[in-house]
Amino acid sequence: MTDRELKEGIIRKDRDAIRYLVNKYQEKVVRTAYRYTGNMEDAEDLSQEIFLEILRSAEKFRDESSISTWIYRITVNYSLNAVKRKKGFLNLFSRNHLQEADEPNDIRDFLGEEENVRLIYDSISKLPARQRTAFILHRFEDLSYKEISEVMKVSLSSVESLIHRARMNLYGKLADHFSEYIK
Amino acid sequence: MDCKTLNRKLPDYFREKPDPELKREMDKHMEGCGDCQSLAERMQSLETVIDREKDVNVNPFMSSRILNYLENRMAVPEASRTYFWKPALVTLGLLAAMAVGITLGSGGAKMTMTEEDSLDKIRSGLFVNDFMDENISINQNSEP
Structure with missing residues (x-):
């Protein structure tokens, strides 16, 4: 299904088109939301709202960018707003929260070191919004600078600069801790 | 460097x-x-x-969850419209009834005034005072 066919299907509220949309993009949406919220449960709740927003705003989508870019844009904006609404959202990603979590996709499965993960997300959450978004899309979602510039509607050089500053900020906050951990 | x-x-x-x-x-x-x-x-x-x-493992049932959510939420606007229109229609009906009542009431008041006016005229024609003769007949044979 092409982007155009998908868009038209969504506008018509065609079930097959919606199913295709959800199946194709749900992982990207959930994963990206998770980078902002810091826990999977909130990311999943947020993803439902994001898809609803995608359906509602499909008519506004212009073919200037790909559907994927447009979905990332909605996801990023929604996630940033959700985090802003729920002040200290990521700070709730505390040791207690991790200890209570026991889902199979529990973040501890990836690292085994909950403290490290907490530190990463805590530090990412403290980055300025634009740096955070550029960093998340590049480092976790593997988007190219060009794709990020389209999602964020900024120039390529701005993306490069944002990612660099985000990295330097993170290194400053985390490097000491992680060099000890890795060694 | x-x-x-x-x-x-x-x-x-x-x-x-x-x-x-x-x-x-x-x-x-x-x-x-x-x-x-x-x-x-x-x-x-x-x-x-x-x-x-x-690497983040996304819930394998997430697609179904999202689709269910969308189906429910997309149905909600229809329902919410009904929930909105019902009380709105009832309120409008009540307001219309009140308006009709007030209009009718005002019309009735006018009619009453008109009748009063005409009654005054009638009363003025039937005005009775103490100086007017009254046909009072006394029965002489009656006992107390």
Whole structure:
């Protein structure tokens, strides 16, 4: 299904088109939301709202960018707003929260070191919004600078600069801790 | 290469494939600069941890969950419209009834006034005072 066919299907509220949309993009949406919220449960709740927003705003989508870019844009904006609404959202990603979590996709499965993960997300959450978004899309979602510039509607050089500053900020906050951990 | 340039180029040293010439220059600088070497090691450590954190397993039932949610929420606007219109219609009906009542009431009041006017006229014609003769007949044969 092409982007155009998908868009038209969504506008018509065609079930097959919606199913295709959800199946194709749900992982990207959930994963990206998770980078902002810091826990999977909130990311999943947020993803439902994001898809609803995608359906509602499909008519506004212009073919200037790909559907994927447009979905990332909605996801990023929604996630940033959700985090802003729920002040200290990521700070709730505390040791207690991790200890209570026991889902199979529990973040501890990836690292085994909950403290490290907490530190990463805590530090990412403290980055300025634009740096955070550029960093998340590049480092976790593997988007190219060009794709990020389209999602964020900024120039390529701005993306490069944002990612660099985000990295330097993170290194400053985390490097000491992680060099000890890795060694 | 100076420390400032290395600092600026270091993220690309790990994430992107740097220009071989640039990489050689950076390596050469770091061999003789403990601070930059230490910074590079820290960056490498952080990148390693982020790489491990990169893979997130999404709930396999997430698609169904989202589709159910969408189906429910997309049905809600219809229902909510009904919930909105019902009380709205009842309120409008009540207001219309009140308006009709007030109109009718005002009309009735006018009619009453008109009748009163006409009654006054009638009363003025039937005005009776103490000086007027009254046909009172007294029965002489009646006993107390």
